[in-house]
Amino acid sequence: MDDGRGAAGGGPLPPSTAVPATPDASFDRFARLVRAQLGVPTALVSLVTAHGQVLPGALGLPAPWQERRSTPLTHSVCQHVVATAGPLVVRDVRDVPELAGSLAVPDLGVVAYAGMPLRDADGDVVGSLCAVDGQPRDWTERDVEVLRDLAAACSSELALRQxxxxxREALAASEQARAAADGSERRSRVLLRLSEVLAETSSPADVVAAVAPLARDGLGADHAVLHVLDPVRRRLTAEDGGDGGHRERRLDPRDVVAAVVASRVAVLVPDEAGLLAAHPLSDLGPGYGGGAAAVLPLAVGGRVLGALVLGWPQPVLPDPAEREVVGALTRYTAQAVARAQLLADQRSTATVLQEAMLTAMPQPDHLHLVSRYVPAADGAQVGGDWYDAVVLPDGATHLVIGDVVGHDMRAAASMGQLRSLTRSLAWALVEPPSTVLSGVDEAMHDLHVPALATVLLARVEQSAGEAAVGARRLRWSSAGHLPPALLEADGTARLLDEGSDLLLGVRTGTPRHDHECVLPEGSTLLLYTDGLVERRDRPVREGMDELCRTLSRHAGLGLEELVDAVLEDMVGGHGGGDDVALLAVRAHPEDRPRPDEAGPGHP
Structure with missing residues (x-):
């Protein structure tokens, strides 16, 4: 089992991991969360390679493994999670032929095992977040759900580090490129301006739009096209900074752009005839006039990103001094493209985290739930807001809206932990919302979850007497969050501004209070985060008043259409300086069938 090929029937194991075999505070925190939430004696964050596994997060291992933080593959059950890229949940590994011979059983005390895949920034499974018991155990659906949520947050931590x-590599390469520039007046002037304009770019289109005028003014080139490589699909996408759309091409060695990307060697030709003689399928784009051309590979840190194409109106190649400028321009462009891809990766990581954390809404009978999440316009300002809804065993529906203080990827990771805590305690404690929030506050303190957050937890419930008259009761508690908005069936909208308590994560033991009101038939409850109502040019109170007017203005719409109309009116349908989370609930009359617009409900 230690030849690097993975478990039987699985794929190859990763060749290495960048995380050392030493205790890591962040990953130990995930191990503590697993042990506390699932009640197991041992919890591990395991990263598996073809040579063994490292355990940067570990609690409960026997000596000497707890101190070593690494084992050979002979002691690894987690390798099966990596090799199959899927969960592994086993009551007793001794009963599974593929696992029974693992030395993890006698040496590490692994009997019952539940492991969820950990993915890196590229989406590859590189490890497992696992819970271990020394006795056979029947894992519950809740155990698996909690472990899956924590694994998603732990994967985000891995991706963020990558x-x-x-x-850092891109920055170091950029600094090296800057240091390589000589002191000639012309080169300094061109490159100084280039660094200024490229610093403001965030996409390949921005990059080529910045490079084209400088290539024209500093080098006399009248044509500039950026070709970005998709290594998975093996395609090149051309971007000229205009509105001509994206043009794709296959990697064909008879095309000069593909040949340059493959060889990473620049090609300079005096005219189109010379170009086509060597590469007969070349097409430099409609703006190329047939003169001299330079096709330049863009590479950073050993990765090829694509190619930059420059064209001149005359069949005259750049002189040696101009070629130095072309080389520096190519390096700067490569750094800008790498940064644009990094920003896209950051947005993608945030999106994956939000998709993992912000689950689909349940639809309890005659309650219609609709949610929205709109990221901030700035890709770096992501991840702190969330919503959740859980139908409890007693039939009540718990609604959650929250906002972790901070607007970065660390806030997104904290959001994932806090969401899991709130969801788990809301399910486990059949108590008023204030009691659940107090429990979350204490858990954050005891489990060392370093976050401050505003949270509003609401419970929609119905006694037998209320059910007889078609009424529901809303009970809620607010930890520093904005008040809910209630839209009556007659179009009247108001804030349920009954007061708020201290934020979560500030001080345990703080008094928390419950508020309640009747949720009438046909009414709509809206929970939201501050990105919906807060603007630099107006106080939050004015924004909340505007929200009430907006709700009244669109009162006749279906719930999906109402939520979209509110977003359009309040934030223009897209994020501004902050992300926005919305959770809307409409109480339909119970003496008639559930409306079609609400979709199929659940008893």
Whole structure:
């Protein structure tokens, strides 16, 4: 089992991991969360390679493994999670032929095992977040759900570390490129301006739009096209900074752009005839006039990103001094493209995290739930807001809206932990919302979850007497969050501004209070985060008043259409300086069938 090929029937194991075999505070925190939430004696964050596994997060291992933080593959059950890229949940590994011979059983005390895949920034499974018991155990659906949520948050921590390392590499390469520039007046002037304009770019289109005028003014080139490589699909996408759309091409060695990307060697030709003689399928784009051309590979840190094409109106190649400028321009462009891809990766990581954390809404009978999440316009300002809804065993529906203080990827990771805590305690404690929030506050303190957050937890419930008259009761508690908005069936909208208590994460033991009101038939409850109502040019109170007017203005719409109309009116349908989370609930009359617009409900 230690030849690097993975478990039987599985794929190859990763060749290495960047995380050392030493205790890591962040990953130990995930191990503590697993042990506390699932009640197991041992919890591990395991990263598997073809040579063994490292355990940067570990609690409960026997000596000497707890101190070593690494084992050979002979002691690894987690390798099966990596090799199959899927969960592994086993009551007793001794009963599974593929696992029974693992030395993890006698040496590490692994009997019952539940492991969820951990993915890196590229989406590859590199490890497992696992819970271990020394006795046979029947894992519950809740155990698996909690472990899956924590694994998603732990994967985000792994991805963030990779992205930060790539950012450091890109920055180091950029600094090296800057140091390589000589002191000639012309080159300094062109490159200084280039660094200024490229610093403001965030996409390949921005990059080529910045490079084209400088290539024209500093080098006399009248044509500039950026070709970005998709290594998975093996395609090149051309971007000229205009509105001509994206043009794709296959990697064909008879095309000069594909040949340059493959060889990473620049090609300079005096005219189109010379170009086509060597590469007969070349097409430099409609703006190329047939003169001299330079096709330049864009590479950073050993990765090829694509190619930059420059064209001149005359069949005259750049002189040696101009070629130095072309080389520096190519390096600067490569750094800008790498940064644009890094920003896209950051947005993608945030999106994956939000998709993992912000689950689909349940639809309890005659309650219609609709949710929205709109990221901030700035890709770096992501991840702190969330919503959740859980139908409890007693039939009540718990609604959650929250906002972790901070607007970065760390806030997104904290959001994932806090969401899991709130969801788990809301399910486990059949108590008023204030009691659940107090429990979350204490858990954050005891489990060392370093976050501050506003949270509003609401419970929609119905006694037998209320059910007889078609009424529901709303009970809620607010930890520093904005008040809910209630839209009556007659179009009247108001804030349920009954007061708020201290934020979560500030001080345990703080008094928390419940508020309640009747939720009438046909009414709509809206929970939201501050990105919906807060603007630099107006106080939050004015924004909440505007929200009430907006709700009244669109009172006749279906719930999906109402939520979209509110977003359009309040934030223009897209994020501004902050992300926005919305959770809307409409109480339909119970003496008639559930409306079609609400979709199929659940008893």
């Amino acid at each position: 992205l930060r390392e790539r950012a």
